[in-house]
Amino acid sequence: MPQTRTNAFLVSLALAALSDSAIADGAVIALHGNDRGVPACVTCHGALGEGMPANGFPKLTGQNAEYLQAQLAAFADGRRGNAMMTPIAQTLSADERVAVARYFAGMSGATASAETSRDSTATGAHLATLGRWSEGLPACVQCHGALGAGVGTAFPALAGQSSLYIENQLRGWQLGRRPPGPLGLMKVIASKLSAADIQEVASYFSTLPAGDPVPSAKR
């Protein structure tokens, strides 16, 4: 345990040491790509990192920096397979990945405006906020935070995320195309969802306002 604490401390020191220049680099990559062929992130993820919901390209704005960084690392080393993202992540240096993750994490205010808003159905809201404990399925918000705000570095924000993107991830876990993540949790969770469940719960989160602090969890 003390070792873990020391490591966490060193990591936070290292992150703190990354000054504004790191953020500036992140902006350059996000808006223009790099000189080794990485395209601008905004080409697919939107000018404000709001995502391109219709294509299932995820919203990055306001997402936890370490989570984004971990995903880039997983794309780069093949743990998370994606035909588009793997070569991009491989062509970013570790420093660039940190910078660009921090850039998008630091942005706020953008919401997925292009999303065709579907009414969140009772099933979606129920799964998200109450779960289905008769099958041992916790509510999404128990780990992803009230209204899908995100918790820490391991539980990403879901509010305002592309519905198609969320659906694709849940199906990816079902089919073993996305690694099961910490404790293998998401594979187990996804295995308890039907195709209709997936659609409805994804739709529910996509219609939630992103990044707005909400005082109370609605059950």
Place this chain on the structure above:
Amino acid sequence: MKIQASVGLTITIIAVAAVVIIVAAQPRSATAVAAKPAVVLPAASTKAVALFLPPTEQDMPKNEFGQIVKLGRDIFDNTGQYASAYVGPTNLRCSSCHLDAGRLAHSAPLWAAYVSYPAYRSKNKHVNTFPERMQGCFKYSMNGKAPPLGDPVLVALESYAYWLATGAPIDAKIAGRGYPPVPKPALPADYGRGGQVFEQHCALCHGADGAGRLDAGGRPTFPALWGAKSFNWGAGMGSIKNAAGFIKANMPLGLGGTLSDQQAWDVATFMDSHERPQDPRFKGALAATRAAYHDSPDDMYGQIVEGKIVGKGSPSKENAAQVGSQ
């Protein structure tokens, strides 16, 4: 009465109804050999235990009574917000330990508690009514203060519990009550092994420091397992036996039943060997308080762990004076 069939286990009722994980059946003796990694469950029998099924959210009455039931449900899930006057400096809520808003069998469901009182409790040596039992939750588990009997908070919570118990028999032995006891494993529970279990299976959500986590909007999400924001030394979860029961059946969230009996006891020992707010019944000295309220091998209060005596109480405004007197 609505019932649902669930798989039960032979000797002790370690039915983990919440989990639908396919588990290799193992003989009971195998669990008692050592700290087994990952999925080890005693062999499930085919004997079905009928579990009471409480009404669903949609069944909640839409009248004046229903409004108070709903208030009770809101208090239960957002205790710090709806009952702030009685909640201490904790990030716990009722539903932290009573999962699925008090519905889940083997996670101390409210419907089972409701039909089990009044009852004599050795904890305070008299017959407790249901509202008095809930007062204890506020005083100890929520590290706050007991709402007076008749307080709207207790009335709403009692209404919610009563409604959840609709159709349940009055029966203190109703299946699914409390946390299923976990047989003592072969090796004595161990703090060091427990720490490893914690790091591998618990720290992701509760944090390496056990302090729990807030969501990105600052709302408490994962409860503190020890330290100033956790339950105090008077809470039932401070009993290693009790904690092992909750952990084995329900933790990690969504993966209940995946820890071995050994792992559950080890990690419960680890959790309950950390400092937390002082027991409100503190008698001025650790030894006297232990003798009065903590005299059990499953209780580390006043014992020496890793060279330090535990039970002095985590510093918090509420118990700083008591700790200072140590």
